Amino acid sequence: MPTDVVVLGAGMVGVCTALQLARRGHSVALIDRQTPGRETSYGNAGIIQREAVEPYAFPREWSAIFDVAFKRGIDVNYHLDALLGVAPRLARYWHLSSPARYPRIALDYSRLIEHCLTEHDELIVESDASSLVRKEGYRFVFRTQAALDVAAARANDLLLRYGVHHAVLDGDALSKAEPGLRARLAGAVHWLDPWTVNDPGALVDHYVQRFKALGGQVFQGDAASLRQYGSSWHADTSDGPIHARHAVLALGPWADKLTTSLGYRLPLFIKRGYHRHYRGGPGLRLPILDAERGLAVVPMAAGMRITTGAEFARIDAPSTPVQLSKAEAVARELVDLPDPVEDEPWLGNRPCTVDMKPVIGAAPKHPGLWFNFGHAHQGFTLGPVSGRLVADLIEGKQPFVDPMPYSPTRF
Numbered sequence: 555m556p557t558d559v560v561v562l563g564a565g566m567v568g569v570c571t572a573l574q575l576a577r578r579g580h581s582v583a584l585i586d587r588q589t590p591g592r593e594t595s596y597g598n599a600g601i602i603q604r605e606a607v608e609p610y611a612f613p614r615e616w617s618a619i620f621d622v623a624f625k626r627g628i629d630v631n632y633h634l635d636a637l638l639g640v641a642p643r644l645a646r647y648w649h650l651s652s653p654a655r656y657p658r659i660a661l662d663y664s665r666l667i668e669h670c671l672t673e674h675d676e677l678i679v680e681s682d683a684s685s686l687v688r689k690e691g692y693r694f695v696f697r698t699q700a701a702l703d704v705a706a707a708r709a710n711d712l713l714l715r716y717g718v719h720h721a722v723l724d725g726d727a728l729s730k731a732e733p734g735l736r737a738r739l740a741g742a743v744h745w746l747d748p749w750t751v752n753d754p755g756a757l758v759d760h761y762v763q764r765f766k767a768l769g770g771q772v773f774q775g776d777a778a779s780l781r782q783y784g785s786s787w788h789a790d791t792s793d794g795p796i797h798a799r800h801a802v803l804a805l806g807p808w809a810d811k812l813t814t815s816l817g818y819r820l821p822l823f824i825k826r827g828y829h830r831h832y833r834g835g836p837g838l839r840l841p842i843l844d845a846e847r848g849l850a851v852v853p854m855a856a857g858m859r860i861t862t863g864a865e866f867a868r869i870d871a872p873s874t875p876v877q878l879s880k881a882e883a884v885a886r887e888l889v890d891l892p893d894p895v896e897d898e899p900w901l902g903n904r905p906c907t908v909d910m911k912p913v914i915g916a917a918p919k920h921p922g923l924w925f926n927f928g929h930a931h932q933g934f935t936l937g938p939v940s941g942r943l944v945a946d947l948i949e950g951k952q953p954f955v956d957p958m959p960y961s962p963t964r965f
Contacts, residue, residue: 555583555793555794555795555796555797556797556798557581557582557583557771557796557797557798558575558580558581558582558798558799558800559572559575559580559581559582559583559798559799559800559801559802559948560582560583560584560585560787560789560796560798560800560801560802561575561582561583561584561585561801561802561804562585562586562777562780562789562801562802562803562804562805562812563585563586563777563803563804563805563806563808563809563927564584564585564586564589564590564591564758564762564772565590565591565593565594565595565758565804565806565933565937566591566595566754566757566758566761566933566934566937567595567804567806567926567927567929567933567936567937567940567941568584568586568590568802568804568805568806568926569584569590569591569595569758569761569762569765569937570677570761570937570938570940570941570942571802571804571926571937571940571941571944571945572584572765572770572941573677573761573762573764573765573768573770573938573941574938574941574942574944574945575941575944575945575948576765576768576769576770577680577768578945578949581769581770582765582770582771583770583771583772583773583789583791583796583798584762584765584770584771584772584773585772585773585774585775585777585789585791585796586772586774586775587774587775587776587777588774590758590759590762590772591754591755591757591758591759591762592755593806593902593903594806594807594902594903594904594905594933595754595755595758595933595934595937596754596755596758596900596902597754597827597828597829597861597900597901597902598754598827598861598931598933598934599841599850599852599859599861600750600751600752600753600754600841600852600854600859600934601692601748601749601750601751601841601852601934601935602670602671602674602748602749602750602751602934602935603667603670603748603932603935604667604668604670604671604718604745604747604748604749604935605712605718605720605745605747605748606667606931606932606935607660607663607664607667607668607712607716607718608660608663608664608712609659609660609663609910609911609930609931609932610910610930610931611651611656611910612644612647612648612650612651614651614652614653627847627848628847628848628849628862628863628877628880628881628884629847629848629849629862629863629864629877630848630863630864630865630866631863631864631865631866631874631876631877632865632866632867633865633866633867633868633871633874635868636866636867636868636871637866639868640823640866643821643822643823643908644823644866646821646908646909647823647906647908647909647910650908650909650910651910659909659910659911662911662959662960663910663911664716665955665956665959666912666936666939666940666943666955666960667932667935667936667939668716669939669942669954669955670935670936670938670939671747671749673938673939673942674749674938676938677761677764677938678757678760680764681760681761681763681764682760683756683757683760683761686751686752686753686756686757686760687749687750687751687757688749688750688751688752688840689749690746690750690839690840691744691745691746691747691748691749691750691840692744692745692748692750692840692841692842692843693723693728693731693732693742693743693744693745693840693841693842693843694742694743694745694842694843694845695728695739695741695742695842695843695844695845695888696739696740696741696742696743696845696846697737697739697740697844697846697847698740698846699740699741701740701845701846702722702740702741702742702743705743705845706722706743709722709743709745718745718747719745719746719747720743720744720745720746721743721744721746722741722742722743722744723741723742723743723744724740724741725738725739725740725741727741728741728742731744731839731840732838732839732840732842733836734835734836734837734838734839734889734890735838735888735889736887736888736889736890737887737888739888742842750840750841750852752853752854752855753854753855753856754934756855773791773792773793773796774791774792774793775789775790775791775792775796776790777789777803777805777808777812778811778812778815780801780803780812782920782922782923785799785921785922786798786799786922787799787800787801787922787923789801799922800922800923800924800948801922801923801924802924802925802926802944802948803917803923803924803925803926803927804926804927805905805927806903806904806905806927806929806933807824807869807903807904807905808869809822809905809913809925809927809928810822810823810824810905813925816917816919816920816923817919818917818919818962819965820907820913820928820962820965821907821908821909821965822905822906822907822913822927822928823866823906823907823908824866824867824869824903824904824905824906825864825865825866825903825904825906825930825931826864826865826866826867826869826901826902826903826904827861827862827863827864827865827901827902827903827904828861828862828865828873828875828877828878828899828900828901828902829859829860829861829862829878829899829900830859830860830878830882830894830895830896830899830900831854831856831857831858831859831860831894831895831896832857832858832860832891832892832893832894832895833856833857833858833892833893833895834857834890834892835858835889835890835891835892836889836890837853837858837889838851838852838853838858838889839853840853841853842888844884844885844888847881847884848862848863848881849861849862849863849881849884849885851885851888851889856895857895858889858891860878860881860882860885860891861881862875862877862878862881863877864904865877869903873898873899873901875899875901878899904930904931904933905927905928905929905930905933906928906930907928907930909964910930911928911959911960912926912927912928912929912930912936912940912960913925913926913927913928913960913961913962914926914940914943914944914947914957914960914961915944915947915957915960915961915962915963916947916961916962917962918962918963924944924947924948925962926940926941926944940960942954943955943957943960
């Protein structure tokens with residue numbers, strides 16, 4: 555079956571890439587091994603993070619590094635075999651997180667984040683998904699005044715440098731805003747710009763349905779079947795082979811395997827994460843991040859979702875939800891959590907790069923092949939933005955942001 559573009563990977567990034575191209579009149583085939591939006595895009599906190607203008611840097615404080623090394627906290631866990639295997643890339647991650655290098659990276663990153671609301675908004679309206687979205691922000695909550703003061707100062711700095719908005723709530727104001735909180739906290743930084751989604755997988759599905767309404771086609775298939783014949787790309791599906799002039803790899807954490815087989819050596823690694831839902835209790839009005847403990851508590855359609863930080867493990871390693879067990883105990887200090895909804899926690903993988911920026915652009919060795927992956931914690935936020943950028947590049951138009959900071963040639 556001939557088509558203009560084949561997009562491999564149907565998470566938020568791949569779906570938005572396919573949708574942005576279909577909106578411009580291209581014939582597009584979207585291929586995934588399972589139902590769209592069931593992997594990493596399903597398991598996040600459901601926040602379109604306009605305030606996340608600076609990516610997660612490798613910690614520079616020795617106290618934080620020792621906490622990770624001895625697994626003292628909730629926010630990071632690791633499997634030793636995986637850590638040894640990814641050590642050279644983590645060393646580059648640490649190097650690029652230095653005070654001399656990080657500000658340039660953060661500036662590049664912020665230029666994508668600044669478009670996340672406007673790009674999502676167009677797709678939300680077109681796909682009739684407004685009922686899933688709440689435009690009231692979310693809160694970082696703090697147990698100690700000292701930590702709140704530091705966070706408030708940083709929020710003021712981000713306001714001055716990037717124009718992201720916030721409000722600082724003391725303990726009384728936070729208790730009034732969230733009467734479901736069981737504990738008396740020092741206060742919160744309320745990020746005002748972000749939007750929250752009560753069912754991330756459903757938002758991806760709305761975008762898929764809009765893609766189909768524009769003539770896009772969704773197929774089940776394996777990205778490993780991708781191959782080049784002359785000037786076209788071929789991929790196998792359960793409905794037969796697809797042939798396209800352009801192919802976009804939007805495979806998230808599975809990009810490393812395929813790009814390696816094509817002869818690329820991109821410095822990618824994964825961070826795993828867990829979540830679980832709980833029903834009942836007074837709940838919360840808005841999502842909260844317990845900033846001093848490293849977990850999020852998020853009201854969702856399926857119940858109260860607890861999400862964890864990062865786990866360094868092999869992508870196919872057995873589940874080790876020790877972070878979630880710790881997070882659940884800490885979350886019970888804050889909110890009333892009844893029994894969990896799922897029998898087992900959900901597990902997903904975040905696709906990361908050593909310089910904290912996604913890989914977006916033309917594959918250097920293969921005409922007609924395009925990369926769009928490596929969004930780490932922000933694939934859900936940046937899907938429409940990076941999808942639009944890829945569409946601009948495929949069409950040879952002047953991109954709406956400078957694409958060079960995200961090009962695979964930077965490695």
